[in-house]
Amino acid sequence: MESRAEPRTPLSMRGAGILDRVDYRLVESPEDRDAICALRYKGYLYGGLISESESQRVTDPYDDAPNAWTFGVYVDGELCSSLRLHVLTSDWRMSHTGDLFRDVLYPRLDRGEVFVDPCRFVADPEKAKEFPTLPYLTLRLAYLACEHFNADTGLAAVRAEHQAFYRRVFLHEPITEPRRAPNLHISVALMTSDFRSLRERVLTRFPIMRSSALERRMLFERGQRQIVRPPALVPSVAQS
Numbered sequence: 164m165e166s167r168a169e170p171r172t173p174l175s176m177r178g179a180g181i182l183d184r185v186d187y188r189l190v191e192s193p194e195d196r197d198a199i200c201a202l203r204y205k206g207y208l209y210g211g212l213i214s215e216s217e218s219q220r221v222t223d224p225y226d227d228a229p230n231a232w233t234f235g236v237y238v239d240g241e242l243c244s245s246l247r248l249h250v251l252t253s254d255w256r257m258s259h260t261g262d263l264f265r266d267v268l269y270p271r272l273d274r275g276e277v278f279v280d281p282c283r284f285v286a287d288p289e290k291a292k293e294f295p296t297l298p299y300l301t302l303r304l305a306y307l308a309c310e311h312f313n314a315d316t317g318l319a320a321v322r323a324e325h326q327a328f329y330r331r332v333f334l335h336e337p338i339t340e341p342r343r344a345p346n347l348h349i350s351v352a353l354m355t356s357d358f359r360s361l362r363e364r365v366l367t368r369f370p371i372m373r374s375s376a377l378e379r380r381m382l383f384e385r386g387q388r389q390i391v392r393p394p395a396l397v398p399s400v401a402q403s
Contacts, residue, residue, distance in 0.1 A: 181238070182371065185300055187382055190233040190245075196226070199235055199245045206285035212347045223259065223346070225282070230255040232308070232383065233283070236301050243290040244301040247283040250312050258282065260320045263342055264353045268318075279358075280318045281305035299332065299371060304382070306333070306365070306372045309358045311379040317358050320344070320351040329354050332369060334361045 190196050203221035207213045213221065225231060228249060236244040249258035253272050260280045261268055268278065281304070286297050294300070309317050319329050322341070329335040334356045341350035366372055 181294070181296060181300065184239050186237040186240070187304060188235045188237060189382070190235060195235060196222075196233070198242055199233060202235075202242060202245055202287060203283060203285045206288060207347070209288045212349055214348075221283075225249070225257065225259050228257040230257060234304055234382075236297070236304075238290070238294060238297075238300075241290070242287070243294060244286040244297050245283065246281055246301050246304050248305060248308050249280040249282065250308065250314070251278040251280055251318075259345075260318055260353065263320065263344070263351075264339060267339060267353060271316075276315045277312060278316050278318050279305055279308045279312060279314045280320075281308075282320065298328065299369070302332070303372055303374075307374045307379050307382060310362075310374065311383050314358050316355050319354045321354050322349045322351050326352070326354065333365060 188195065190199055197220070200220040200222045204213070204216070204219045207221055208215065226233060226247065230250050230252075231247055232249075233247040234245060235242050236246070249261070251258055251261050251268070251272060253275055256269070256272060258280045259282050261272075261278075272278070281302060284298075284301060286301065291297050305317060305319075308314070317333060317335070319333070319335055321329055321335075321337075326335075326337060335354035336356065337352040337354045339353040341352045343349075344351050
């Protein structure tokens, strides 16, 4: 699920240079986690997704799932956005999207498919105005995860007004009717795309989604979060 995901202008090659100013940081310390939860509250409240609360923080049990990676996205050293990723396999099923659409996704997991589920996307409202490419830079993490974990399918639980963005960038298509998102004032539909068959089209249209094997290892093989899919099942993917 996301907050204010649609930028005002599309990303072109002129926006790729901002990657030199971006740092993706895996949330591992209590201080970093608190900053992310406060950012979620600020962004979700601004977007009308939640009501005011005393804690001024947004968290849920999925933050602690063993198949979850939560990142802060920093531009010029300032926290601008965040994304939580889940890698779903037949053995690792815990995610908000997985539970909300279990009737659709669990049979496919039973067949051995692997999904990457980006969730809890949020951007600082002021930073989103300053950096209109922020949604691309943040959701790029999901695309890198698809490549690193050799995913079959990329997922997105998306409200109606943001579906055009996911169609345009990731070639996602909705496969369910909207469902009410727990603890949020919105309904979301499940969108998916076949990563392997659409990969080259996405990379050609949006070169910012390209990455090196080193960058992907630095993101997903550090800290306590290790590869979820058994290495023996992960064939080599051509590097871009």
